[in-house]
Amino acid sequence: MTGNPRSARQAKTPVPAPTYFLFVDTASMPATPSSPQLDAAIPASPIHAVVAEDFAAVNRTILTQLASRVPLVETIGQYIIGSGGKRLRPLLVLLAARSLGYQGDRHVTLATLIEFMHTSTLLHDDVVDESHMRRGKATANNAWGNAPSVLVGDFLYSRSFQMMVDVGSMKVMEVLSAATCTIAEGEVQQLTNVGNPDVEEDAYFETIQGKTAMLFEAASHCGAIIADATPEQEAALQAYGRYLGLAFQLIDDLLDYQGDAEAMGKNVGDDLAEGKPTLPLIQAMAVGTPDQARVVRRAIRQGGLEQLDAVLAIVNDTGALDYTRARAEEMSAKALAQLDLLPESAFRDSMAELARLAVERSN
Numbered sequence: 001m002t003g004n005p006r007s008a009r010q011a012k013t014p015v016p017a018p019t020y021f022l023f024v025d026t027a028s029m030p031a032t033p034s035s036p037q038l039d040a041a042i043p044a045s046p047i048h049a050v051v052a053e054d055f056a057a058v059n060r061t062i063l064t065q066l067a068s069r070v071p072l073v074e075t076i077g078q079y080i081i082g083s084g085g086k087r088l089r090p091l092l093v094l095l096a097a098r099s100l101g102y103q104g105d106r107h108v109t110l111a112t113l114i115e116f117m118h119t120s121t122l123l124h125d126d127v128v129d130e131s132h133m134r135r136g137k138a139t140a141n142n143a144w145g146n147a148p149s150v151l152v153g154d155f156l157y158s159r160s161f162q163m164m165v166d167v168g169s170m171k172v173m174e175v176l177s178a179a180t181c182t183i184a185e186g187e188v189q190q191l192t193n194v195g196n197p198d199v200e201e202d203a204y205f206e207t208i209q210g211k212t213a214m215l216f217e218a219a220s221h222c223g224a225i226i227a228d229a230t231p232e233q234e235a236a237l238q239a240y241g242r243y244l245g246l247a248f249q250l251i252d253d254l255l256d257y258q259g260d261a262e263a264m265g266k267n268v269g270d271d272l273a274e275g276k277p278t279l280p281l282i283q284a285m286a287v288g289t290p291d292q293a294r295v296v297r298r299a300i301r302q303g304g305l306e307q308l309d310a311v312l313a314i315v316n317d318t319g320a321l322d323y324t325r326a327r328a329e330e331m332s333a334k335a336l337a338q339l340d341l342l343p344e345s346a347f348r349d350s351m352a353e354l355a356r357l358a359v360e361r362s363n
Helices: 018-023 035-039 052-065 071-081 088-099 106-129 140-144 146-167 170-193 201-226 231-255 279-287 290-302 308-317 320-341 346-357
Strands: none
Touching (some): 071 106, 071 140, 088 201, 088 231, 088 346, 106 146, 106 170, 106 201, 170 201, 201 231, 201 279, 231 320, 279 290, 279 308, 290 308, 308 320
């Protein structure tokens, strides 16, 4: 880990009273990406390159669907969607559909609405977590306040359901409506786990399956549905997304104790500061000495960064980070195994590479 994690943490910005937003001065707001910038916002990687044309269509659809009679909706929506990121969930839709030979255009609408659903959860999560930096930029709630962030998140969520109707598949609607409930439950479960050092590994996996892996799973599953996959292929792509999502979340939780703020685009030690009992801490308490377990338990209960240095030493000494990485590699291997039921193609190759990169990344 580089730098001082305490100095990496930004000071909390006071939230203006909600009535101020009736008279907001847009000239003082953070710059919002223009349409050409959003249209070009395709992550530069070989994995994304195989569906570059589809991604360009997704970005054009994003701009169209962000249209609102309320300017602040478009401003915040474009700001958060244009802030970068890997765009993994819409990528999964595109790759899953194309890997099965899909030639229509519903996958573009589906990828867009999945991105809107994900973006709405980011807006809500940053308010709940009181986050102030994401992907190296100020969060929307830090820039505009909590109320506009929550309400624009609601708009994006609602718009995603409008697009869901446009896809015209009852099965897709069933999958995504069920997924939204599971995601919400996962978020609530995570919230109730804050400050609780007694959370066990099974409960941790149940939480990350809901709050993270569920949307990965729904993305690849729905891509298979619109491509008229066989029942076996549909089940395989659903499982692929689930295991991929779990691998990504495990590495995210590991990087909170091993990364640096510049590379990750977020503050080091955020999870500990919020009192989240993630797998590195759960494992450290399980295999560490009684004294080490007491330190970690106290840090989870209290939150904050006062115990960060001690906790960092403990998760390293107990092998908890290596254990977390091993579990992520296990999930990645399970994801790879699902691809055996797909025909050979550049799209399948990209999905395989994505599963490998899930555990090799540093941000």
